[in-house]
Amino acid sequence: MQTYQETLDFLYQQLPMFSRVGASAIKKDLDNTLALLEISGHPQHKFKSIHVAGTNGKGSTSHMLAAIFQQAGYKTGLYTSPHLLDFRERIRINGQMVSEDFVISFTEKMKPHIAAIQPSFFELTVAMAFQHFAEEQVDIAIIEVGLGGRLDSTNVITPELSLITNISYDHKNLLGDTLTQIAGEKAGIIKPGVPVIISERQEETKEVFMVKAAETGSPIRFADEEWIGAANGTNITNTHLELTLLHIRQQQTHHYKLDLNGQYQEKNVMGVLSAVHQLIADGWKITEEDITAALSHVKKLTGLRGRWEVVNQHPLTVLDVGHNEAGITEIVQQLRHVTYTSLHIVTGFVKDKEVEKVLPLFPKTAKYYFCKAQIPRALDEISLAEMAAPHGLQGQAYPSVQHALQAAKQHAQPDDMILVCGSFFIVSEAM
Structure with a gap:
């Protein structure tokens, strides 16, 4: 068997x-x-x-x-x-x-x-x-x-x-x-x-x-x-x-x-x-x-998970599986209801998503941790960082979700916020 x-x-x-x-x-x-x-x-x-x-x-x-x-x-x-x-x-x-x-x-x-x-x-x-x-x-x-x-x-x-x-x-x-x-x-x-x-x-x-x-x-x-x-x-x-x-x-x-x-x-x-x-x-x-x-x-x-899921309070750490134009728009609107000092965003996408449509929606003031899920469809993190730069999104590229999340945790102060989003696979690996 x-x-x-x-x-x-x-x-x-x-x-x-x-x-x-x-x-x-x-x-x-x-x-x-x-x-x-x-x-x-x-x-x-x-x-x-x-x-x-x-x-x-x-x-x-x-x-x-x-x-x-x-x-x-x-x-x-x-x-x-x-x-x-x-x-x-x-x-x-x-x-x-x-x-x-x-x-x-x-x-x-x-x-x-x-x-x-x-x-x-x-x-x-x-x-x-x-x-x-x-x-x-x-x-x-x-x-x-x-x-x-x-x-x-x-x-x-x-x-x-x-x-x-x-x-x-x-x-x-x-x-x-x-x-x-x-x-x-x-x-x-x-x-x-x-x-x-x-x-x-x-x-x-x-x-x-x-x-x-x-x-x-x-x-x-x-x-x-x-x-x-x-x-x-x-x-x-x-x-x-x-x-x-x-x-x-x-x-x-x-x-x-x-x-x-x-x-x-x-x-x-x-x-x-x-x-x-x-x-x-x-x-x-x-x-x-x-x-x-x-x-x-x-x-x-x-057993629902991954919908604006708060996994830590200091720094406030939220996982959300939103990943397309409408999903990211909703996340950005939700951010307006949250109080934090600095925002750290861990994100990655898959290749066939409309990434160019989504990037302009992200807040310019956040610090970004671009990463790649461990699946063949994942968009390379260096490419993502290069695509994000013209939209005023600044940050570093990391080879895995775990590396990116670890870096965000090291840089975030207790009254900051860490948001993980971009695809189910990014959130899954963050969990």
Whole structure:
């Protein structure tokens, strides 16, 4: 019998993995996923689900939804990607990661078919998650899209509800050059007759979703047309975010205290609330108390990490997986709520990101520690430092995240701030 580590080595080495090699790992259809699922007896039809797509916020949104269903007493599956420390973070039930034994046995069962099907790492992982949720007979599974939507391996389910967070420029080489094209790919998760919630109304993309929903006969709601943040109703600390939201139609005010503390979570929460209200109307038993309790304990219930995560107080040290234009914009806005003397930013990117679009967004006054994650797709730290210089970003280049973080810790005073961001892989190695 293979060990867990041997199984992981097989998955990483034998199967093309987008996070390591980039676009060449992406398949242009759902055939491989469907072939793998057929071998497992079509598990995707054996559990109810919610499908979550979007450029930013889909991970946090998925975790919040999972927390609410768990709190309401439902056996809740959660599939997300990528992972930060352990592959098994991708597949959870009620916050518990899938067992090592299941990962081993599923991979062994699939090995005879891998040569014929030649799936990607992500395709096999999706099949593994769906098999686990079916065997464990979850009441509902929250399924986060990997990339795009229309051709994403997860897009083989017919969910109870589809939810799309915001649309921003990311993976342009795969999803298109305009927000309209990118939205068209995300809109691919809208299914005939299945309600869809759009967290954030954006002028360039609204029409795309309206047209698609009309085609499929899907009821569509824009969360930020249903909710509004009350004036002075937002309070941010290093440990939590307090929100006061008004439901416009009902004229009811709701107060939430989140254990997630990026101000950018407000938009995600609105999408989550609209989704939950739709599901309550469809017969799911969830109370306002369940929602309030779940949002205050998302990390504990589901294991979410890496979203404005404070790991030290002196100096204040924050990890955030934000990495594209919209993500970095949100991080920079969040920095305005923080008090510090000097700011130290440890950052690195992958080669296929729109790095030139992101660099002008960073604060010029910070000291930078440019570094490179230990994956083939990582952008070389010297190149990054050279690209950053014309934007007024000054600092040193370091060959690894650990070297960069160590240097930042040596230079930072107790009342300074260290921010680690740029990609999941930078944050993962910082952890």
